Amino acid sequence: MRKSAFFAVPALAMAGLAMSAAPAMADTAEQESWSVQTSLSEVNGSGTSGEAMIDVQGNEATVSMNVAGAAETFQDGPFPHAQHIHISGQGVCPTMDADEDGDGVVSTPEGQPSYGTIGTSLTLEGDTSADSALAVERYPGGAEYTYERTFELNDDTLAAIEDGSAVVVVHGVNPELLSAEGQEKMSPLNEELPLAATAPAACGTLTASQMEEMPEGGADTGSPVNTDEGSTMALAGAGALGLAAVGGGAWALHRRSVRS
Structure with a gap:
């Protein structure tokens, strides 16, 4: 929502005011x-759903999310759910047609043409760049959670949000919900993890908000925004190296506070 303020000024002072106020007005616009x-x-029949809202002021963003129906546990601990804002793709969530190898699961690389690469990692604390794509100890976990954090957006992510091509994706699917073949596969990002650990679970394309605040009463309330079915997560480069270092055991870390 864009706002502007109008001030009543005596006519004789108008010219001087216009000159002196120009820098301040420009700063206000920014x-x-x-x-x-x-x-x-x-995505992938995960049963995961939710709502996400981003309030932007200048380059600062407050991201609020409600997620429910997510995978609950992994190795006797809360299942960590990596979540990101993806950019530089088609700006949509992939359908099951993206399943190129026919195993009944849209893997993270298979979804990349639709949602693009990682622009921002929605971590609980610390770095929010693509370098933290798989910093699993800094993501929320469990079957349902609420997330809120304020931080500075990088220019590429901000541009994608402005042009309507930014996509939010939550990862991590209960293995029992995947196809028999999918349950037997390991993640294409790290052979120490099952395919389910990094598979996209929920996805949505960000559009202009029609709500003033996040809906109350759970993740499945509020006004829905039409999105294509699908997933996202271009976890490559530094992200993939991070996952290799973390290994499967890190997915059992305890859930941390959602507010940073």
């Missing part, structure tokens, strides 16, 4: 606030 939102729809 700090205009606006919002985008999305409904997160399940």
Whole structure:
């Protein structure tokens, strides 16, 4: 929502005011606030759904999310759910047609043409760049959670949000919900992890917000935004190296506080 203020000024002072106020007005324009939102729809039959809203002022963003129906446990601990804003793709969530190898699961690389690469990692604390794509100890976990964090957006992510091509993705699917073949496979990102650990679970394309605040009462309330079914997560480069270092055991870390 873009706002502007109008001030009543005596006519004789108008010229001087226009000259002196120009820098301040320009600064105000740069700090205009606006919002985008999305409904997160399940991917890979995960049963995961939710809502995400981003309030933007200048380059600062407050990201709020409600997620429910997610994978609950992994190796006797809360199942960590990596979550990101993806950019530089088609700006949509892939359908099952993206399953190129026919195993009944859209893997993270198979979804990349639709949602693009990672622009921002929605971590609980610390770095939010693509370098933290698989910093599993810094993501929320469990069957349902609420997330809120304020941080500075990088220019590429901000541009994608503004042009409507940014996609929010939550990862991690209960292995029992995958196909028999999918349950036997390991992640294409790291052979120490099952395919389910990094598979996209929920996805939504960010669009101009019609709500003033996050809906109350759970992840499946509020006004839905139409999105294609699908997933996302271009976990490559530094992200893949991070996962190799973390290994399967890190997925059993305890859930941390959601607010940073």
